[in-house]
Amino acid sequence: MGGGVSTTAVVPAPSLRNDLVAGWRHFVNGVRMTARDPFALGLLAFAGAVTVPFWGFGLGIHPFEARHLPWPRGVVTFTRGWTSTALKLAIRFPHAEIAFAQLLGAALVAGALGPSSARRRWPAASDRGMPALPLGPRARVIAEVLAVSLYVLIARAAVLAFGGVRLGRTLFGHDPRFATYPDVAWLGTTLLPALASPTAAYVSSFVVNTVLGMLLAFPLVLAWATTTRLDARGLVKLAVASLLVFGAASVGAMAHVGSALLVCGSVSAFLLVRLDDGSRAESVHPARPVGFRRSPGPLAQLRRDAWLGPARRLWWVLLLAGALPLALTLVSRATGPDADPHGRLVSLAALAAFLQWPALLLVALFPFGLGLVPHGTSAGSLFSGAFVRSWSALPVEPRTVTRAVYAHGLVAAGVAWLMLCLQVRVLGARLGPALYELPAVFLMAGIAVCEAVGDRRRGLAAVGALAMFQFGLPFGFALLPEVLGSAVPFARNGMPLAIAGYAVGLAGALPPLVHLRGRAVTPALQG
Amino acid sequence: MDRLRIQLSQASGVPFYRQIVDQLAGLIRSGQLLPNTRLPSFRELAPQLLVSLITVRRAYADLEAAGLIACRHGQGTFVAGEIEAASRKQALAEARALVESALARARQLGLRGEALRAHVERLIEREDDAGARTEKGRAHGRD
Amino acid sequence: MDATDLVDVQGLVVRRGAFRLEVPAWRVGPGQVVGIVGPNGAGKTTLLEAVAGLRPVDAGSVRVFGLDPWAHPVEVRSALGFMSDDMAVFDLRVERLLRMVSGYYPSWDGALARELVARFAIDTRKKAGALSRGEGTRLRLVMAMAFRPCLLVLDEPAAALDLSGRRRLLESVLEVVRDPQRSVLVSSHVLHDVERVADRLLVLHAGRVIHEGETATLVGEDRTLEEAIEAWGAA
Numbered sequence: 075m076g077g078g079v080s081t082t083a084v085v086p087a088p089s090l091r092n093d094l095v096a097g098w099r100h101f102v103n104g105v106r107m108t109a110r111d112p113f114a115l116g117l118l119a120f121a122g123a124v125t126v127p128f129w130g131f132g133l134g135i136h137p138f139e140a141r142h143l144p145w146p147r148g149v150v151t152f153t154r155g156w157t158s159t160a161l162k163l164a165i166r167f168p169h170a171e172i173a174f175a176q177l178l179g180a181a182l183v184a185g186a187l188g189p190s191s192a193r194r195r196w197p198a199a200s201d202r203g204m205p206a207l208p209l210g211p212r213a214r215v216i217a218e219v220l221a222v223s224l225y226v227l228i229a230r231a232a233v234l235a236f237g238g239v240r241l242g243r244t245l246f247g248h249d250p251r252f253a254t255y256p257d258v259a260w261l262g263t264t265l266l267p268a269l270a271s272p273t274a275a276y277v278s279s280f281v282v283n284t285v286l287g288m289l290l291a292f293p294l295v296l297a298w299a300t301t302t303r304l305d306a307r308g309l310v311k312l313a314v315a316s317l318l319v320f321g322a323a324s325v326g327a328m329a330h331v332g333s334a335l336l337v338c339g340s341v342s343a344f345l346l347v348r349l350d351d352g353s354r355a356e357s358v359h360p361a362r363p364v365g366f367r368r369s370p371g372p373l374a375q376l377r378r379d380a381w382l383g384p385a386r387r388l389w390w391v392l393l394l395a396g397a398l399p400l401a402l403t404l405v406s407r408a409t410g411p412d413a414d415p416h417g418r419l420v421s422l423a424a425l426a427a428f429l430q431w432p433a434l435l436l437v438a439l440f441p442f443g444l445g446l447v448p449h450g451t452s453a454g455s456l457f458s459g460a461f462v463r464s465w466s467a468l469p470v471e472p473r474t475v476t477r478a479v480y481a482h483g484l485v486a487a488g489v490a491w492l493m494l495c496l497q498v499r500v501l502g503a504r505l506g507p508a509l510y511e512l513p514a515v516f517l518m519a520g521i522a523v524c525e526a527v528g529d530r531r532r533g534l535a536a537v538g539a540l541a542m543f544q545f546g547l548p549f550g551f552a553l554l555p556e557v558l559g560s561a562v563p564f565a566r567n568g569m570p571l572a573i574a575g576y577a578v579g580l581a582g583a584l585p586p587l588v589h590l591r592g593r594a595v596t597p598a599l600q601g
Numbered sequence: 602m603d604r605l606r607i608q609l610s611q612a613s614g615v616p617f618y619r620q621i622v623d624q625l626a627g628l629i630r631s632g633q634l635l636p637n638t639r640l641p642s643f644r645e646l647a648p649q650l651l652v653s654l655i656t657v658r659r660a661y662a663d664l665e666a667a668g669l670i671a672c673r674h675g676q677g678t679f680v681a682g683e684i685e686a687a688s689r690k691q692a693l694a695e696a697r698a699l700v701e702s703a704l705a706r707a708r709q710l711g712l713r714g715e716a717l718r719a720h721v722e723r724l725i726e727r728e729d730d731a732g733a734r735t736e737k738g739r740a741h742g743r744d
Numbered sequence: 745m746d747a748t749d750l751v752d753v754q755g756l757v758v759r760r761g762a763f764r765l766e767v768p769a770w771r772v773g774p775g776q777v778v779g780i781v782g783p784n785g786a787g788k789t790t791l792l793e794a795v796a797g798l799r800p801v802d803a804g805s806v807r808v809f810g811l812d813p814w815a816h817p818v819e820v821r822s823a824l825g826f827m828s829d830d831m832a833v834f835d836l837r838v839e840r841l842l843r844m845v846s847g848y849y850p851s852w853d854g855a856l857a858r859e860l861v862a863r864f865a866i867d868t869r870k871k872a873g874a875l876s877r878g879e880g881t882r883l884r885l886v887m888a889m890a891f892r893p894c895l896l897v898l899d900e901p902a903a904a905l906d907l908s909g910r911r912r913l914l915e916s917v918l919e920v921v922r923d924p925q926r927s928v929l930v931s932s933h934v935l936h937d938v939e940r941v942a943d944r945l946l947v948l949h950a951g952r953v954i955h956e957g958e959t960a961t962l963v964g965e966d967r968t969l970e971e972a973i974e975a976w977g978a979a
Contacts, residue, residue, distance in 0.1 A: 364839045366846035366854040375847040463832040468848050469821035616965045648918035655943045
């Protein structure tokens, strides 16, 4: 078309073909936009690479024997640190931590949806940018999730392809008994008959990890992407979807392509049927007469809110995530082996302790009992500095607020860590892995400050350091001996790992401290 | 003190202070605001009429100069006790100003000098005759 | 500087990227409503943010109540109410938000706050993040006015308000200056509202002050503020 002839828009007839074409266009657009956002690319590459060991396990497929693993027999994972601590205790819930890690990975991927669905200024309505595009909301969200999943697939394929030869033996086994995955056996026999056995097995495992893994991950990412509000309703939907997916995996439904497709399709349909676009009618609370409080002066009030605010607003979290697991642990300790022969109480207590650590850590992100991140923020607009800006009209110095945020982060994360140590002690495990977790306290406080002030670079660096420290280093240290072979006598004790962990933690936790000192013009004040 | 019945119009082209002066003067002259009634202070009137303080201040200053209102220190602003004389004085001043501007405009348009004087005298005679006839008619009616 | 001046600006220069705002001299005394007008990008928001202590100045000085608002935010903002229609607020329910904010102002007037909430028809059960744009603006107005500030600084308050909202806004602004010690700075595009209620005007264009003085003197009697601005080339 050319020649400068402008035409008015035409109303197309409604048809499935139009929907598919529109969806495809949106998918391509999402791919292009994500390619232009380095943050999203980094996030997706990280999610893809780091979850490489997981997908196979989550599917319930034994890496060495390429067959389905029945519940509840577990797989020994190559983990260190807190996961192994909990693992030693969670003898009856072998998949719990893997499922948890997978869920986090899916959250990361959904977080990268930022660029293709930019945030609107008034998040009261849908937080999807440009809701007036000629595209249904369901087709839209599917296209966006597929777009980011494509990058995850590419990242994983790259890791598996280039690192696979070295890691292949570790991840996929070099046992000559290695069976080709049954569902793709025809691939080996029909398309690649000349391939030698390890290569065929490698190819089949590659396919398993990418194709089947995507079928597992897609509903999880979709669940995160369709949760516009992290309130009770959204969390319930998320929990139900996760339980369905992992429940199916635990009974082996995800180990075969046909059934995996069925599970993926039905869970996705469940998520999309009542798509929550955020424009929900506000729940009607009874109108209370507006009450005010006496002011003891702005600084005194700030101090009071900083200390009492979290307790006042988050008491239920402290009860549920703080007191309850501890009570469980004490009870399980008190009851003898005769009252609990299968050790179920112990495992329950262990699982509770396992979940308690991240839950209490998150309290560090709620200074004054207020959320740092405003509702409806997508990952692309994190670290916006909205929190300190909310205080801008009040008669307080921004530096005071920043320091209060950091202090709260330290105290909250510190209490969480002390609780972890206590739990580990009472449950009778080694204190070492709990001690390894100490830098997480400072990292959380640093992340909280960066989010409050709006420092994207240092905030992302701190998040990266946390991920590295929590997942990357333990896995690396576990896999390194396998990769380098026994030529390098890599001791499996904790010292090198601890040193590396503390170094990474320090590198991430120190830079945000700069905000506590003075009052620079925060980048959030521009525009 | 009730709200004053003043309606301001932005589209009329007349400045706000002028509208306030005219309407208040009208209320006072027609007797709807009795002498020695307390008027709202300009700080109270401004939010009622949604105009600036300066506007109200100016209107009150003009009304005071015309003798229609009086600001008593410490007690507030009141409608003047004696309106008749002040009102008449102001009305005469207004009438004089009208005549002046009419004559000036007539001169601009080309009616001047002898022709102007003749026309004006004719008009005055006509008015006087009309007035005398009504007087006679009234006298007749009385008979 | 007159001892009673609320705002005293001398030789102010504020840079924002390529934009540069220059105000050589400007004073605001008590008991005044000052309208700040000019086209988009003229620097109105920058000036008001500098007065409220939300933005540092690159040269010159701003003194509010005799203090530098950037260096003494606690003292200055205890008597300065700032409102901008897109400024961040905590995402709490309105009643909770007002309750929280009330603790920071010793001069908070509960009765006035309730009256303003009723006058501006704000639903106190809603969450601050779920309010529509007009409701959000009205909420921020209430937060800025309820503690009886000496100086009320409003940045485009009428932008999202409907007719009745604007009337109530003007009413509230003029009620603030019933106290001859208090003043209001308003920047607005709704020029016929500004010329109604503003005693003085500050006209900005591309970062420069074009006119400053009494409204009636600057605009004259035979034209509207809009026509005057067009005549000054500041449209």
